Every structure is written in structure tokens, then in C-alpha cells.
Amino acid sequence: MTASPARLRVAPSPTGDPHVGTAYMSLFNLAYARATGGQFVLRIEDTDRARYVASSEQQIYDTLHWLGLDWSEGPDIGGPYAPYRQSERLDTYRPFVDQLLEAGHAYYCWCSTERLAELRAEQQASKAAVTGYDRLCLGKTREERAQLPGFSETPVVRMLIPDDVELSFTDVIRGEVSAPRPDDQVILKADGFPTYHLAVVVDDHLMGITHVVRGEEWISSTPKHLLLYRWLGWAEPAFAHMPLLRNTDKSKISKRKNPAARLTWFVEQGYLPEALRNFLQLLAYPPVVEGEDVASFEEFVAAFDWAKVNTTGPIFDLAKLNALNGHYIRALSADELGDRVVEFAVREGQWTQPSEHDDALLRKAVPLVQERLVLLSEAVPKLAYLFTPDAELEIDPDALAKTGPDAAAVVAAATTALAGLGEWNHEAIQAALREALVEGLGIKPKFAFGPVRLAVTGSNVSPPLFESMELLGRESSLARMAKLAARL
RNA sequence: GGCCCGUUCGUCUAGCGGUUAGGACACCGCCCUCUCAAGGCGGAGAUCACGGGUUCGAAUCCCGUACGGGCUACCA
Numbered sequence A: 001m002t003a004s005p006a007r008l009r010v011a012p013s014p015t016g017d018p019h020v021g022t023a024y025m026s027l028f029n030l031a032y033a034r035a036t037g038g039q040f041v042l043r044i045e046d047t048d049r050a051r052y053v054a055s056s057e058q059q060i061y062d063t064l065h066w067l068g069l070d071w072s073e074g075p076d077i078g079g080p081y082a083p084y085r086q087s088e089r090l091d092t093y094r095p096f097v098d099q100l101l102e103a104g105h106a107y108y109c110w111c112s113t114e115r116l117a118e119l120r121a122e123q124q125a126s127k128a129a130v131t132g133y134d135r136l137c138l139g140k141t142r143e144e145r146a147q148l149p150g151f152s153e154t155p156v157v158r159m160l161i162p163d164d165v166e167l168s169f170t171d172v173i174r175g176e177v178s179a180p181r182p183d184d185q186v187i188l189k190a191d192g193f194p195t196y197h198l199a200v201v202v203d204d205h206l207m208g209i210t211h212v213v214r215g216e217e218w219i220s221s222t223p224k225h226l227l228l229y230r231w232l233g234w235a236e237p238a239f240a241h242m243p244l245l246r247n248t249d250k251s252k253i254s255k256r257k258n259p260a261a262r263l264t265w266f267v268e269q270g271y272l273p274e275a276l277r278n279f280l281q282l283l284a285y286p287p288v289v290e291g292e293d294v295a296s297f298e299e300f301v302a303a304f305d306w307a308k309v310n311t312t313g314p315i316f317d318l319a320k321l322n323a324l325n326g327h328y329i330r331a332l333s334a335d336e337l338g339d340r341v342v343e344f345a346v347r348e349g350q351w352t353q354p355s356e357h358d359d360a361l362l363r364k365a366v367p368l369v370q371e372r373l374v375l376l377s378e379a380v381p382k383l384a385y386l387f388t389p390d391a392e393l394e395i396d397p398d399a400l401a402k403t404g405p406d407a408a409a410v411v412a413a414a415t416t417a418l419a420g421l422g423e424w425n426h427e428a429i430q431a432a433l434r435e436a437l438v439e440g441l442g443i444k445p446k447f448a449f450g451p452v453r454l455a456v457t458g459s460n461v462s463p464p465l466f467e468s469m470e471l472l473g474r475e476s477s478l479a480r481m482a483k484l485a486a487r488l
Numbered sequence B: 001g002g003c004c005c006g007u008u009c010g011u012c013u014a015g016c017g018g019u020u021a022g023g024a025c026a027c028c029g030c031c032c033u034c035u036c037a038a039g040g041c042g043g044a045g046a047u048c049a050c051g052g053g054u055u056c057g058a059a060u061c062c063c064g065u066a067c068g069g070g071c072u073a074c075c076a
Helices: A020-036 A056-066 A090-102 A113-125 A142-146 A196-206 A216-231 A263-269 A273-281 A297-302 A318-331 A334-347 A356-372 A376-386 A397-401 A407-419 A426-440 A450-457 A465-472 A474-485
Strands: A007-010 A039-042 A106-111 A151-159 A168-171 A175-178 A186-188 A211-215 A238-242
Touching (some): A007 A020, A007 A211, A020 A039, A020 A056, A020 A211, A020 A238, A020 A273, A020 A297, A056 A263, A090 A106, A090 A151, A090 A186, A090 A196, A106 A113, A142 A151, A151 A216, A168 A238, A186 A196, A196 A216, A211 A216, A216 A238, A273 A318, A318 A356, A334 A376, A356 A376, A356 A465, A376 A465, A407 A450, A407 A474, A450 A465, A465 A474
Parallel strands (some): A007 A039, A211 A238
Antiparallel strands (some): A106 A151, A151 A186
């Protein structure tokens, strides 16, 4: 029942911010590699010079590492099949192109992009049943083709798709699937770079990839790849086409429509990598234990099964991610959460040049908000009142307006009680305030502490009041009450 | 237009011929409570896209239709 060690890869293109789909594919690739005791490889597919973004490659490394999805071979760390960057493998592809050319499986095409565009426009306008390249260049020499219009000096190489091309294949997730009949696909571009179709097949074969796991959008290209494997005399890998992540409007998830399509967005928002990983694990895949969304990657791996992957594209809805993020935040130790909050706040500019005192205060205050956070980004704003000078603390006008007739008396009584308090800690503060307000003034706890909270935090909603006062100290707490008293 | 892939509560999902169609998140209520949370308990929410078959019996199998998505590039 145990499968033999599998080699899988993820092959993102450095064309901008890393895509969330890359993380999703990586997660499933890595899981299966782990489940079988195999390897997970990272390959950079930078064959599109026009869309290439230099900074993107490093971002791919960073975000994938942030998620804990580590590879054992890749452009950054090398490996037995290096190089792992397609732009550095141009010499590798060329001989196979020549081989296909000689065997008659491929041919040169000198058609200009303009001619191709016109051809496509015509086909679309005439609603032709058959679309694709018209094979004008097939069987022609350069000289013969040059006589005809729409000629370009630099040719591309196209596959000659046979009439009897096999259109169905077995997918690890979907079983038997069929795909559209391919066009005479370009495999070598005019600039000498291979297209994805050639490069992916050559690299996957040469790198010993056993399972090609990719998005559903590649189903229609698979017959081309299968043809290439056959022509080159190579054994084909297993294919697993994952469903596409979708926007709320059900379209394929895109950076344009959905900020969450960018992996860096999660880092910027204050999501925990373990929460995102857990969330991704739940998309198109049932929980490891029914009814229990929370599961570690190890548990996921131990129960991993391609047959459990759904074929329906899940909508990427943040509500559950938020719930998971809150869960993982609460699961952290106070120290660990303190580290993460500080790291986040400094990195995202919420916290500039903290003094030693402020740093220590923030770490002491973080436990007060731990079970109140959904995102790391909420910590500093929620605790801002602790770092605001007493004189500058703003009182929420709405809360002030809603203040009851007892407010002045409450603040006065609280001030008296706290001024003479011996020990300054939250237990003592609470006891003193209860005695003075609840018992002394006969006000229900629910209402008694409202004015004090407003004075100390500036709001009627805040982290725990007594603990906050302990951290602020007596002097500051009393100053804030005096300030509110003046406005009541 | 053509060819493919898909369709169970708002969302993520369980289900693989016989279930009161289960759970999670979100939502609502109650409890707890110094506010807000967290936690506990409970509730509402799915004629299983629709129409035909097959079958004693269908969310589950088959065929249509509708709807959604993908591909149809010298992009991946």
C-alpha cells in the first residue's frame, strides 16, 4: 500500500508577486513527497522574458519558506539536476528540438505575429469549427515561405500534431479525462527560448519527476505533453490536476480581483503562516479528522490521499482563514506571540524605533489581547492607549456622550479608592474598585467600570481594564481619571 | 463560437444505492463575564442545479438541459 518515493516539483514563473496558487500547489506536492519519502523540487520557469520580474524570484523563496514549504533542490540551493532555472537551460532544450525536427514531428514556422493575429481574428469572426494554426509553413523551405506574405525572419518551431493524437489520459485525481484537440503548438520561440510545453516536459523528465501536480487549467495542454513524451521516447509521469482556486464571483483567482491572490498580502495583513497553510490544506480537501478544521501538516501528510482531492474549484473565502488565524494566535505562548507581534509591527511600520521600555511594555501587554486578535496587525492598535501620553489620550466622543449620570461620582470614588491603594496590581485594583463602586455606590459591575475604562483607555471597548491599569501604573491611571472627570 | 472540466446549507466540506443529508466557519440566541473577546450550550440555514431514465429504492449510476469555470498566445 505504501507508494514508492516520489519526486515532485513546483514550477512558478517569476512574473510578479508570488501567487497563492503556487503555495497551494506546493503544499500538495510537498505533502505527497513527504508521504512517500520522496523529494520536493523547486524549479523557476522564467521562459517568458516579456513578463519576467527580477525581484519575483526572491519573493517566491521568501513566501514559500515563510509557509514552511521547503524544497530539497532548487535554484537557490542547487542539487543533482542543476540548473533549476529554465533560462539557464537553453542548451539543454535545443537538441531535443532538433531531434523532433529531424523526426518530422516538428517544423519551422516563419509566420509573423501579425499574420497569426489576423488568422485568429478571421477564425473567430467566421465562427469556424476548426481553429488554430493553418500550417502555411509546413513542408516549405525558408525561401519558398519568404515568397508569401506575413513572413518573419526569425522562425519558431511548431509541433506537428498528428490526426490520431491521443486526447485522453488518466489523472490521479479525476480518473479518465479527455482534453481538447491541440493546435500545432509552438515549442521554440523566435528568441530561442522554449515555451512552457517543451520546457516542462524536458525538465520533468530529466529531473526524474514522477508526479506532475498542477492546476486544472493545464488539462487542455496535457495531450501536447503526452505527445512530446512519446516522441522523445520517455516514460510519462503521473498527472494530478488540482482544481482552481476562485474569486467570490467564481472566476479563477486573480491578483486583479482578489488581494488574497498575492502571497505577500497574507504576510502584510498579519496572518500566521501555520494558519494559511492549514487553510490551504482545507481547500478542495476534507479535514484530516471530520469536524476538526485544525490539523498540522504532519497529520495532513500522514493521511494524504489524491483520491480525497475534490474536483470542484473552491472559493477563496477569508472567514475561515480568519478563524484559523485566531486559533493559531491563541495557541502561541505569550513570548512567541510577543516576538511575532513586535516583528510584524516593526516590519509593517506600526512600530517605529521602539524604546526598550516600550518594547518591554508591549510584550507584557500582548497577553491581554491574545484571545482578542484575529490578525497580528490588530495588536498594536488595540494596545495603543498604553503608549499614548496621558495628556494626548483621546476620549471617544460617542462613548463620552453615552456616559451615564453616575459617571462623575464613579470616577471620583474610583480615584479616591485607588489613590490610597497599597499594592498596585490588577487583583488589588479590582478589589478596591469593586468595593468602592459596586458595594460603595451600589452600581452593577457591568456599569460600574464603564467610566473608569473610558478614562483609562479612551474607549468603552478595550482589553482587560485592571491589567491595563497595572501596566500603566498608578500615576498615569489617576491622571487619566482626572482628565475625564474634568469633562463630565 | 469550438473543445474540455465542474454543479450538496452563504463558504469549506462528509456522503460513494436505503442517513431525520453529518460537520466546520460565518450568522442568531442563551450562559459565563469589568467592555470586547475567548469558552460552553442551543438555533436557523441544503426540495443535494434542473429534466428524464435505470432500480423495490438515487445526492449517490446513465443521458440530456441549464448554469459556472478553464483552454482556445512566439503567457505560464
